[in-house]
Each structure stands twice: as C-alpha cells, then as structure tokens.
Amino acid sequence: MTHALLSGAAAFAVALLAGRPFVHWIRAQRLGKAISEEGPSSHNIKAGTPTMGGLLIFAAVAIVTIPTNLFERLSILLPLGVVLSGMIVGAIDDLGTLTDRFRQRAALSWRLKFLYQLALSAIVAGVLYFALEVQSINIPWLGQFELGLFYIPIAIATVIATTTAVSITDGLDGLLGGTAAIAFGAYGVIAFIQGQLFLANFSFTVAGALLGFLWFNAHPAALFMGDTGALPLGAALATVALMTGHWLLLPIIGIVYVIEAGSTLMQIAYFKTTGGGRLFRMTPFHHHLELIGWSEPQVVMRLWLFGMTGAMVGIALALAV
Secondary structure (H helix, E strand, C coil): CHHHHHHHHHHHHHHHHHHHHHHHHHHHCCCEECCCCCCCHHHHHHCCCECCCHHHHHHHHHHHHHHHCCCCCHHHHHHHHHHHHHHHHHHHHHCCCECCCCCCCCCCCHHHHHHHHHHHHHHHHHHHHHHCCCCEEEECCCEEEECHHHHHHHHHHHHHHHHHHHHHHCCCCCHHHHHHHHHHHHHHHHHHHHCCHHHHHHHHHHHHHHHHHHHHHCCCCCCCCCHHHHHHHHHHHHHHHHHHCCHHHHHHHCHHHHHHHHHHHHHHHHHHHHCCCCCCCCCCHHHHHHHCCCCHHHHHHHHHHHHHHHHHHHHHHHHCC
C-alpha cells in the first residue's frame, strides 16, 4: 500500500506542477470551451474556459506509471491502452466544441461515440477473457463465481454503461474529478486487499492525478476536463472494476453516476410517455439541483458526499466476499 499511496502523491505533484503551464499553453492555443445552449443560462459565463484537461490528468498518470508500475506487470497495458484510446477519441470530440479556433469542426455524433464504446468494450472483454483469463464475479457473502462465455457480453455492457454515465456527470466544476478520484481510490483499496498491487498502484495514481487536476478545476474552474478526460476515465474505471471481479459494486461505488445517468433516462422516458412532461427541471440531475436554487459548489460537495458514502459501502461489501 505504501507504493500505491506514494504513486498517488507523485501523480498529484506532477499534475499540480504542470497544471499552470498547461493552462497557459491551452489558452495560447485558443482551446476554449463553448457552452451548450441546452444547459442553465448561468453557465454562459464559463464560455472560453480552457478545456482538454484530460491531457494533464493522464500525462501525470503516464509519467508515474511507466517507470514504476509497468515492467513485469504487462496486464497494466490494458487500462493504459483504454486511457490512450479514450483520450484520442475525446480530443477529437473536444475540438468540435470550442469557441473559436476549431469552430468549423463538428463534435462527434452520439452514434460515432457509441460505436467507439462498443469497439473498445469488445476489445476489453476479449483481452480480459482470453488473455488475462478474467471471467468471474464476486458476490458479497456468497463468494466468487466463474461466468464462462457469459462474461463477455457482461463486460461489454459494463464498459459502455460506465463510460456513458461518467461522461454525463461531467458538467460542473469539480464534480467528475472529485467523484472519479473517490471511485478510483475505492477500487485501489479493493485491489490492494486482493493482492493486485499493480492495479492498486494504477488506481491511486489516477486518483492522485485527478486531485492535482482539481486544483485548477475547482470552482470557478480555470480548466475543464472535456471528453479528453471523461471518456478515458469512465472506460478505465470499468476496466479496473472488471479486473478486480467486483464490477457488481460499480453502481454503489459510482452511485453519483447512477443518479446522473438515471435521471437522464427517466426524463427521456417520462417525456415520451406523457407527450412532453418532465420529472426534473433539467437533466442530468446536477442541473436540476442548480435550477431549484442550489449553488454550484453546494451541488458538487453534496454529490461528493454521496460518492464517499458509496465508496465506503462498496469497500465494506468487497470485504464481505
């Protein structure tokens, strides 16, 4: 655990030290975020805020992971590969959501994003099943069970659902960064309990890099994560959960993502079945809370509390296997 915690601290230091020059460079490149007209009008003031902060997060992860947690631990190439592919697709999407320089470029459609998620999830499932021989589920109080070929569609669905839910959550200063740091920290503890020290190191490294990013993403944000960060975070979290066998705990450890994605699905279903009715003033749920009078820091902090509680419950359940 000492190595894992120090890896997280090192990633935090790298992101913290590199953050200010990175923000200046992003501004110089005119990579400022355009604010969607579908969100609350109070967010219009954020237009032009530097984005693509995922590059900072995962640069810090790579700087710490490659020299300290890669050699003789080649299975860590799976979450690293997931991160790299997610960053590339996320960066392409982010370039279509800028205020100025790349305005002529369109963001990726939801269909293209889904095809990417489907392809990535199939690769992850195949590597886990055929190369790493991971095909189990851990059920609290009941133990571990092998799923055979049924594991592959389950793994595909887990990666797609987690990636989508995490991306939906990215909408307020510090919200996704904080909840993701909590979730990766929780899975770091679970991996350590299992003796998967390389996976614990990776999880805490991501958590530390996220904490360094939060220094610049705290309200009022000087840097946004963008899909460059959100897409690889969701896919990597699902991959780590699958590698521990405790993917059944994802809805608990990632309770905030369930709330955010669930509110969106409920709003869509209710709107279609009632011919225009709404359950919430706006979705995802964090926007509903803003519109009923909560300040942005209040929403973020209170959802962090849900995330912390979910993480504690998830670790407790993992100990019960």
